[in-house]
Amino acid sequence: MQAKKKWTPKKVKSYLENLLWKVAFPLLPWYFNERHFESLYRKKVDPWQYTQSSFEREKYHKTLCAIPEEVHSILEVGCSEGVFTELLLKRGKYVVGIDISQTALERAKVRLSPYSGQWELRKLNIVTDEIEGHFNLILASEILYYLGSHTVLRHLQEKFFRLLKEEGYLLLVHFYPSGQIIHDSFTEGEKFFKVWEEVTYHPERDYLITLLQKRETR
Numbered sequence: 551m552q553a554k555k556k557w558t559p560k561k562v563k564s565y566l567e568n569l570l571w572k573v574a575f576p577l578l579p580w581y582f583n584e585r586h587f588e589s590l591y592r593k594k595v596d597p598w599q600y601t602q603s604s605f606e607r608e609k610y611h612k613t614l615c616a617i618p619e620e621v622h623s624i625l626e627v628g629c630s631e632g633v634f635t636e637l638l639l640k641r642g643k644y645v646v647g648i649d650i651s652q653t654a655l656e657r658a659k660v661r662l663s664p665y666s667g668q669w670e671l672r673k674l675n676i677v678t679d680e681i682e683g684h685f686n687l688i689l690a691s692e693i694l695y696y697l698g699s700h701t702v703l704r705h706l707q708e709k710f711f712r713l714l715k716e717e718g719y720l721l722l723v724h725f726y727p728s729g730q731i732i733h734d735s736f737t738e739g740e741k742f743f744k745v746w747e748e749v750t751y752h753p754e755r756d757y758l759i760t761l762l763q764k765r766e767t768r
């Protein structure tokens with residue numbers, strides 16, 4: 551016999567949040583467009599306080615730990631002002647960072663100048679622009695929920711698959727539980743399988759880190 555579902559306040563909150571994301575998904579790209587991010591960065595340096603927040607520091611540490619040792623080249627989608635990029639460079643990785651905001655990239659360029667030869671920054675829209683290169687890992691952290699519906703996520707699934715080398719990884723980091731819908735959508739097709747996943751229950755915000763790997767092409 552199946553156990554009866556128990557509705558705790560936390561479960562109700564998760565359920566409502568997931569429902570809201572499902573309804574809001576298709577509307578998000580209208581609001582979260584280039585103009586939105588560009589004006590955010592122009593108004594404020596480090597708008598999400600990546601350099602100061604202990605919550606972000608902990609999340610970044612966990613994200614770094616999820617990257618397999620053998621990974622060398624990384625495509626960082628939505629690299630912002632390069633705070634996490636710098637941590638990757640300190641670990642000896644080669645990073646191509648893309649972002650839709652020119653202002654964010656200019657700040658990233660200054661931050662990353664001591665690591666010349668190890669990075670490249672490009673102003674691109676991950677949804678509409680072509681990206682050159684092949685990578686061992688693609689990182690999409692706190693970005694995919696801005697981009698819209700399942701159709702967009704399916705398109706990105708194809709794109710990420712093409713951009714990854716054989717046995718390449720896709721590392722996803724988003725708030726939980728809404729992030730679960732996004733991360734699960736990448737294993738719906740035939741392109742990726744799940745290697746590892748962890749939910750961190752944090753007093754500030756819960757978040758989900760998922761490591762996927764590209765399936766072999768036959």
Ligand SMILES: C[S@@+](CC[C@H](N)C(=O)[O-])C[C@H]1O[C@@H](n2cnc3c(N)ncnc32)[C@H](O)[C@@H]1O
Pocket residue numbers: 582587598600627628629630631634648649650651654674675676677690691692693696697
């Ligand atoms: C919330 S920040 C996340 C930054 C970083 N990934 C992290 O986790 O620290 C989202 C970033 O994605 C960028 N972004 C939003 N939409 C984008 C798009 N369509 N293509 C490329 N970058 C985008 C924004 O400009 C912003 O820098």
